[in-house]
Amino acid sequence: MSVLTSAIIRTLSGIKIQVPKPYTLVTRMMSGGDKNYETLRVMRPREFVVQVEIARPEKKNAMNKAFFSEIRQCFDSLAVDGECRAIVLSGSGTLFTAGLDLMDLGHLMALLDDPDTDMGRKALKVRQLLGEWQQSFNAPEKCLKPVIAAIHGACIGGGIDLTSACDIRYCSQDAWFVIKEIDLGLAADLGTLQRFPKVIGNDSLARELAYTARPFYADEAKQMGFVSRVFQDKDLLIEGALETAALIASKSPIAVAGTKASLVYSRDHTVEEGMNHIGVWNQGMLQSKDLTKAAMALMEKKTPTFSKL
Numbered sequence: 001m002s003v004l005t006s007a008i009i010r011t012l013s014g015i016k017i018q019v020p021k022p023y024t025l026v027t028r029m030m031s032g033g034d035k036n037y038e039t040l041r042v043m044r045p046r047e048f049v050v051q052v053e054i055a056r057p058e059k060k061n062a063m064n065k066a067f068f069s070e071i072r073q074c075f076d077s078l079a080v081d082g083e084c085r086a087i088v089l090s091g092s093g094t095l096f097t098a099g100l101d102l103m104d105l106g107h108l109m110a111l112l113d114d115p116d117t118d119m120g121r122k123a124l125k126v127r128q129l130l131g132e133w134q135q136s137f138n139a140p141e142k143c144l145k146p147v148i149a150a151i152h153g154a155c156i157g158g159g160i161d162l163t164s165a166c167d168i169r170y171c172s173q174d175a176w177f178v179i180k181e182i183d184l185g186l187a188a189d190l191g192t193l194q195r196f197p198k199v200i201g202n203d204s205l206a207r208e209l210a211y212t213a214r215p216f217y218a219d220e221a222k223q224m225g226f227v228s229r230v231f232q233d234k235d236l237l238i239e240g241a242l243e244t245a246a247l248i249a250s251k252s253p254i255a256v257a258g259t260k261a262s263l264v265y266s267r268d269h270t271v272e273e274g275m276n277h278i279g280v281w282n283q284g285m286l287q288s289k290d291l292t293k294a295a296m297a298l299m300e301k302k303t304p305t306f307s308k309l
């Protein structure tokens, strides 16, 4: 744990801010510090690599209230974890996720059915709940450590929302996917309709899949660009995902964070705005020692090691 009793930190814009004391910059050490979640298992299989597994195998990893809260807590905490540079997100048991926990919708139904609450108040409460769940699925994107979704078996409904917010998607040959919400009588509202069309770069196909809830399988997912690699089985999938994560983790974490920040920003902005963003970002980040270290290592044909975040 790195605690500064008092410090002046220069922000990217050059403005100095006084940090209150004590201030925790990096919260957890490599082992022994991971929180015990009810719906997630957090593992550290390689140096600087964290594997987050959805851990409700008996309920096919369905996403309940606890899951929405924990997935956000987990990614928010990995975002500031100096021992984490890349994340693999996987599912336990026979599949990645069955999507929204349909048995856990009681509190929402009770609210909607309550005759004593007027429409406006009901609408505000639903808006608030959806906002919270949306934040949960924004968390992997906001965390500046690349997230690799390793998908085996089914990836249904909320699973498409969640994996669309990841950086990289790999799957096993038995994987299948479905934008299921239309069959539940609702428009997908946790990110699929915003991210999925941009991920696959095919508006017509995205609309077809969202309007029909037609399942698609590993090979089609690869062909459309939703996943970038297909592995023979789950073991090879996890191994492949961990290998890519370890390779990312061997790079400068400052450069990786800047690359993710720029890719995410540029997706939603013009080329000019994106270039301005990375220009401002790098005016600060190029002052990191990683640049010199990496350049020296390249010249000397050595492998650089980068200090902790």
Ligand SMILES: CCC/C=C/C=C/C(=O)SCCNC(=O)CCNC(=O)[C@H](O)C(C)(C)COP(=O)(O)OP(=O)(O)OC[C@H]1O[C@@H](n2cnc3c(N)ncnc32)[C@H](O)[C@@H]1OP(=O)(O)O
Pocket (backbone or CB within 6 Å): 058, 059, 060, 062, 063, 097, 098, 099, 100, 101, 102, 103, 104, 154, 156, 157, 158, 159, 180, 181, 184, 186, 189, 190
């Ligand atoms: C409104 C807010 C915004 C959020 C929107 C999100 C929307 C969505 O995610 S839509 C998608 C909803 N999910 C589904 O429609 C999938 C339903 N499940 C299935 O189709 C099958 O269970 C599945 C193909 C995933 C697996 O089939 P399999 O035969 O292998 O297993 P089962 O015997 O069916 O299930 C085993 C136990 O898991 C429980 N379970 C499965 N899915 C869910 C689920 N979505 N929610 C809650 N529980 C689920 C199932 O009931 C079994 O439990 P038990 O009877 O206690 O053994």
